[in-house]
Amino acid sequence: MSAFPDIPTIQYEGPQSDNPLAFRWYNPAEVGEGKTMKDHLRFSIVYWHTFRGTGSDPFGAGTADRPWDDGSESVENAQRRARAAFELFEKLQAPYYAFHDRDVAPEGASLGESHSNFDAVADVLEEEQKRSGVKLLWGTANMFSNPRFMHGAATSSNADVFAYAAAQVKKAMEVTHRLGGENYVFWGGREGYQNLYNTDMKRELDHLGAFFHMAVDYAKQIGFTGQFLIEPKPKEPTKHQYDSDAAACLNFLRAYDLLDHFKLNLETNHATLAGHEMMHEIDYTGSQGALGSIDANTGDMLLGWDTDQFATDYYLTTQTMYYILKYGGLGSGGVNFDAKVRRESFEPIDLFYAHIGSMDAFAKGLKVAAAIRADRGLDDFIAQRYSTWDEGIGAKIESGQVGFAELEAYMLEKGEVTPNVSGRQELLENLINRYLDRV
Numbered sequence: 001m002s003a004f005p006d007i008p009t010i011q012y013e014g015p016q017s018d019n020p021l022a023f024r025w026y027n028p029a030e031v032g033e034g035k036t037m038k039d040h041l042r043f044s045i046v047y048w049h050t051f052r053g054t055g056s057d058p059f060g061a062g063t064a065d066r067p068w069d070d071g072s073e074s075v076e077n078a079q080r081r082a083r084a085a086f087e088l089f090e091k092l093q094a095p096y097y098a099f100h101d102r103d104v105a106p107e108g109a110s111l112g113e114s115h116s117n118f119d120a121v122a123d124v125l126e127e128e129q130k131r132s133g134v135k136l137l138w139g140t141a142n143m144f145s146n147p148r149f150m151h152g153a154a155t156s157s158n159a160d161v162f163a164y165a166a167a168q169v170k171k172a173m174e175v176t177h178r179l180g181g182e183n184y185v186f187w188g189g190r191e192g193y194q195n196l197y198n199t200d201m202k203r204e205l206d207h208l209g210a211f212f213h214m215a216v217d218y219a220k221q222i223g224f225t226g227q228f229l230i231e232p233k234p235k236e237p238t239k240h241q242y243d244s245d246a247a248a249c250l251n252f253l254r255a256y257d258l259l260d261h262f263k264l265n266l267e268t269n270h271a272t273l274a275g276h277e278m279m280h281e282i283d284y285t286g287s288q289g290a291l292g293s294i295d296a297n298t299g300d301m302l303l304g305w306d307t308d309q310f311a312t313d314y315y316l317t318t319q320t321m322y323y324i325l326k327y328g329g330l331g332s333g334g335v336n337f338d339a340k341v342r343r344e345s346f347e348p349i350d351l352f353y354a355h356i357g358s359m360d361a362f363a364k365g366l367k368v369a370a371a372i373r374a375d376r377g378l379d380d381f382i383a384q385r386y387s388t389w390d391e392g393i394g395a396k397i398e399s400g401q402v403g404f405a406e407l408e409a410y411m412l413e414k415g416e417v418t419p420n421v422s423g424r425q426e427l428l429e430n431l432i433n434r435y436l437d438r439v
Contacts, residue, residue, distance in 0.1 A: 002087060003067070003068040003083075003084035003087050003088070003348070004084075004087055004088065004091060004348060004349075004352075006349075007021065007091055007349065007352055008021065008091070009090065009091045009093065010022060010023060010091060010092055010093060010352065010356060011023065012026060012027040012028070020353060020356070021352060021353075021356065022356075023356060023359065023360055023363070024360050025360040025361075025363035025364040025367065026041075026359045026360050026362075026363035027363070028093060032366065032367065032370045033325060033370050033373070035329075037363055037366060038095060040329065040366055041334070041335045041359075041362055041363065041366065042095065042096060042137070042330060042333070042334030042335060043092075043094045043095060043096065043334060043335050043336075043337070043359055043362075044094065044095075044096035044097055044098050044137040044138075044334045044335065044336040044337065045085075045088065045089055045092065045094045045096070045097045045098075045337055045355065046097070046098050046099075046295075046336060046337055046338050046339075047085060047097060047098065047099035047100070047103040047104055048099070048100055048103040049308065049338065049339060049340035049341075050085070050088070050337075050340070050351060051066075051069075051081055051084070051085050051103070052103050053340045053341070055341075055342075055343040055346055056343075057343060060343075063343055063344070063346040064346050065346050065347055065348065066348065067348070068080055068081060068083075068084040069081055069084075073106040073107075074106065075105070075106065075117050075120045075121065078104060078105050078106055078117070078120075078121045079120070079121055079124045082104060082121060082124045082125055082128060083124065083128060085097065085128075086128040086129075086131075086132050086134060088351060088352075089132065089134045090132050090134065091352070092352065092355050092356070092359070094134065094355070094359075095133075095134060095135060096134065096135050096136065096137035096182075096334050096336075097134060097135075097136060097137065098136070098137045098138050098139070098140075098185075098336050099136075099139055099140075100139075100140050100141065100142040101114075101118055101139070101140070101141050101142060101168065101171065101172045101175070102141075102142040102145065103142070104118070104121050104122075104125065105117040105118040105120070105121040105122075107146065111164065111167055111168075114168075114171075115171050118171060118172075118175055119175070122175050122178060122179065125179055126178065126179055129179060129180070135180060135182070136176065136179045136180055136181040136182070137181070137182060137183060137293070137333070137334050137336060138176070138181055138182065138183035138184055138185045138226070138229065138265075138293070138336075139172055139173075139175060139176030139179070139181045139184060139185075140172060140176075140184065140185040140186065140187065141165075141168045141169045141171075141172040142189075143165050143168060143169075143189060143190070144187075144189025144190045144237065145189075148161055148164060149161065149165070149189075149190050150190070151190070152188075152190045152191050152192070152204070153165035153188075153189075153190065153191065154166075154188075154191060154207055154208045154210075154211035154212075155188075155190075155191045155192070155204035155205070155207055155208050155242065157200075162207060162211070165211070166211065166214060169211075169215060170218060172184075173215070173218060173219065173222065173224060174222060176224070176226070177222055177223070177224040177226070181226050182226050182227070182332040182333075183226050183227045183228070183229050183265075183292065183293060183332055183333060184215075184219075184224070184226055184227075184228055184229070185229045185230075185231055185265050185293075186212070186215075186228070186229070186230050186231070187230075187231040187233065187243075187265075188208075188230075188233075188241055188242060188243045189237065190237060190238055191204075191208060191238075191241060191242050191243065192238035192239065192240050192241035192242050193238060193239060193240055194238055194239045195239070204242070205242060205252070205255075205256075208242065208252075208256075209252070209255070209256030209258065212228075212256065212258050212261075212262070213256075213258070215228065216228070216258070216261045226332065227263055227292055227331070227332045227333070228261055228262045228263070229262065229263055229264060229265040229292045229293055229333070230243055230249050230253070230262050230263075230264055230265065231243065231264070231265040231266070231267060231270070231295065232244060232245045232246050232248065232249050232264060232266065232267075232270055232271075232274070232281070233267070233270040233273065233274075233306075234270070234273050234274040234275075235273060236273070236305060236306050244274060245270075245271070245274040245276060245281065246264055246266065246281045246284050246285045246290075247284060249264055250264070250285070250288055250290060253290075259290070262290070263285075263290045263291060263292030263293075263331075263333075264285050264290050264291065264292055264293075265292055265293040265294065265295060265333065265336075266278070266281045266282060266285060266291075266293075266294050266295070267294065267295035267297065267338060268294075268295070268296065268297050268298050268299070268311065268316070268320070269297050269298060269299040269306050269307065269308060269309075270295075270306065272299050272301075273299070273305075273306060277319070278294075278316065278319065278320055279319040279320065279322070279323050282294070282320065282323040282324060282327070283323050283326070286323060286324075286326065286327030287327075291324070291327050291330065291331075291333075292330070292331065292332070292333045293330055293332075293333025293334055293336060294320065294324070294330070294333065294334075294335055294336065295336050295337075295338035296311055296320075296335045296336060296337050296338065296339065296358065296362060297309055297310065297311055297337070297338050297339040298310070298311040298312075298313065298316060298339075308338060308339050308340050309339060309340075309342075310337065310339040310341075310354045310355070310357060310358040311339070311358050311361055311362070312357050312358060312361045313361065314361060314364050314365060314368070314436055315432070315436070316361075316365075317361045317362045317364065317365025317366075318364075318365040318368040318369050318372075318432065318435075318436065319365075320362070320365060321362065321365040321366045321368075321369040321370075322365075322368075322369035322372060322373070322378075324369075325366075325369055325370065325373060326373075335362055337355060337358060339354065339358065341354045364439065367439045368432075368435050368436055368439045371435050371438070371439055372431075372432070372435050377431055378428065378431070381424070381428065385421070385423070388418060393407075393410055
């Protein structure tokens with residue numbers, strides 16, 4: 001039985017189309033910078049918001065109308081939900097999806113029962129992947145919802161919780177491997193603190209480092225060669241999370257000798273909560289060789305929490321795709337729609353409107369970013385702005401040929417610095433707008 005009987009497979013109709021169930025910008029076969037749009041963007045639909053989100057909030061019960069879901073935590077309902085999910089993936093022409101273990105299968109009365117439930121639903125996921133060709137971008141374990149994780153998982157003050165978390169990740173890695181997952185993500189939902197008065201931060205960080213090394217070791221044991229990813233977030237639910245932003249994550253990985261094994265999965269709304277623009281996080285991470293994947297969404301700047309809205313702002317998607325292209329793309333990662341329809345958008349068709357709009361926005365951003373790069377407007381300006389570093393004293397500084405004494409002698413002889421030139425911020429912002437108008 002179809003979950004979306006009245007909705008056809010979404011097709012590309014071009015920018016002039018007024019059909020809300022068609023792509024205006026996303027043409028999977030269109031080629032730019034040597035790859036198709038499908039291969040550049042590697043769109044992925046998330047299981048947790050799209051198929052487990054109910055529209056509930058702290059002030060009211062869920063509103064979502066999901067006819068295929070009877071609301072029970074039975075394995076049979078989870079299997080039925082999985083088949084509905086793949087119908088949506090196929091009709092959106094999305095090549096990937098992503099999940100937490102507890103999204104796809106109900107938690108049982110014991111760890112063993114939870115494992116059994118997970119296996120039973122994985123049977124259906126495997127069947128649907130083979131039938132549809134849709135692949136798993138990444139799997140992960142939910143180590144933040146259950147009350148046992150109130151003090152964290154790998155950073156818990158309770159050693160038994162650490163052990164339980166390890167067992168849960170072990171199983172999630174096994175299922176991800178079985179399903180051909182191309183990555184495995186760690187989001188430290190409660191890996192942080194609410195109050196330092198009751199916290200041994202050094203011990204918690206040491207435990208987190210040890211946990212990740214165990215994961216690396218186990219991946220080798222089972223032959224999992226997918227990319228490990230860490231997803232930064234500064235707060236929510238803890239006051240201070242240890243993976244607060246890209247810089248904090250990379251510092252942690254270096255400190256615990258894990259940098260060779262992990263890259264980052266960056267999220268727009270998490271970046272803004274950390275006080276950064278998404279392009280800052282991508283540029284910083286890319287410059288460190290650690291760009292792995294992105295969770296594509298946006299936040300409401302009038303609200304101070306993680307709203308996980310679908311991104312439809314062409315300016316944002318252009319910035320995002322420009323810096324992704326700058327660093328050679330996402331590799332085994334993708335553009336993962338960690339976004340949810342609004343509480344008021346409760347009908348099944350709203351899931352299509354939301355994903356179509358955001359897929360189009362990222363396709364438009366990709367086209368604009370590629371055009372900017374082709375004309376080298378930004379690249380040439382930056383090269384000229386830093387040209388004093390390409391020869392003379394600048395080149396000597398960068399190559400380590402001089403120190404303070406030589407630089408003092410240089411300035412005593414020269415007398416004054418070469419005049420500065422304008423940064424032309426307004427001109428460059430106008431330039432981006434012109435490309436948005438043209439493409």
